[in-house]
Amino acid sequence: MKFKERRMFWTLFMVVGLSQIAGLSVAGENQAPKGKVAVVNGAEISQEDVDRELNLARQRLLTRGKSLSDSELVELRKGVLENLINQELLYQQSRNMGIQLDEAAVQEQLKKIKGQFPSEELFKSTMSKMGLSEAIIESQLERGMAIQKLIETEFAAKATVSEKEAKTYYDRHPDFFREPEQVQASHILIKVDSEAEKSKKNEARQKIVRIQERVEKGEDFAALAKEFSEDPSSGKGGDLGYFRRGQMVKPFEDAAFALKRGEVSDIVETPFGYHLIQVVDKKPETTLAYDDVKERIERYLKNIKVEEAVKPYVEKLKKDAIVERL
Helix, strand or coil: CCCCCCCCCCCCCHHHHHHHHHHCCCCCCCCCCCEEEHHHHHHHEEEEHHHHHHHHHHHHHCCCCCCCCHHHHHHHHHHHHHHHHHHHHHHHHHHHHHCCCCCCHHHHHHHHHHCHHHHHHHHHHHHHCCCCCCCHHHHHHHHHHHHHHHHHHHHHHHHHCHHHHHHHHHHHHHHHHHCCCCEEEEEEEECCCCCCCHHHHHHHHHHHHHHHHHHCCCCCCHHHHHHCCCCHHHHHHCEEEEEEEECCCCHHHHHHHHHCCCEEEEEEEECCEEEEEEEEEEECCCCCCCCHHHHHHHHHHHHHHHHHHHHHHHHHHHHCCEEEEC
16 A cells, blocks of 8 residues: 555654664765754754764665765755754753653663664664664654654644545545555575576575475475475465565566466576465455545544644744754
8 A cells, every 4th residue: 555654754763663774884984074063052963963864864765776966965964954953942842841751661662673673783783883872772762752742742632634634635545545466475495596506506496396396296385385495484384474566576476476376386586596486365456445544544644734733833943042053
C-alpha cells in the first residue's frame, strides 16, 4: 500500500529507527572545523551537531538512491541547521512549561533502539561510525520526547478529523490503498558467489540437484529446507512470508510469481546462489476497504493539521528568541 502515515517532523531520527542506517559508515570528508554555528537563547548548536544530522540525512537519501549535488548539499545543510534551531526552541519551551519526562519511558525507547541490532557490539560499533554514543542518543531521546509531549499537549489534543474529511481523502486517493499481488513462498538456498570458480558453482549446483530430486519424489519441502537450506529462513522451513514485486531479486521474483499455489520451481540462480522455490499462497491485487484504513487516515490527516499548527508556533518562538547564526 502506497499510503504511509506521516511521522511528525519533530520526531528525532533515533526514535524512528536506527536500523535503516545500521552498517552504513558516515561520510566524514570535507567537514567544516568544529565549533559553534548557532546560539539559541544562550544554548549552543555545534558544527558537530550539524555534521552528524547532515550525514544522517545524506545516508537516508542514499538508501533511497538519491545523491546530492553541491548546491543541494548546501541547501540541505541550511535546512538541517534550521531544524536544529527549531528543535532547540521547542525543547526550551517544553522546559519553560515544566514538562516532565518519565525516565523509564526514555530507557524503554533506548532499549528498543538497541533491540534493532543483533548484538551490543554491533550497536556500539555502528554508533561509533556515526559519530554517536549511547549518552548522545539518550540525551536526544530525552529532548525528542520532551518536544513530542509539548506538541501533543498543545496541538495534538486539539486537532480533530471529521468522518467526511477521512472519507474524502480515501475517495480521492484510490491508488494509495491498492494492495498489489502478493506471493507467500518458501525456498531452499545453496549459497555460492556469482563470481565463484566454476568448480565451486558446479559443486553447489549438484547439491541443489540432489535436493530437487528428493522434492520430486515427494519429500516434505519444509523439512528439506530445515535440513539443507543455507538461508536464515531455514529455521522456519524456508518460509519467506508474503512479498510483492520489487522486494526480491528479479530471477527469484519472476519464478515465484509464475508458479501456481503449491508448485515448486526448477532451479533458480540468483547472485546469492541456487534456489528451489515453493509457492505456499497467492493473494491477488486488492483495494483496502475504507473501514480497514479509516483510523490510519485519521491519524495521517491529524498529523498534517498538527504540523500546520506547529510551524507558526515555532516561528513565533523564533521571533521572541535571541538566535545567532555564526
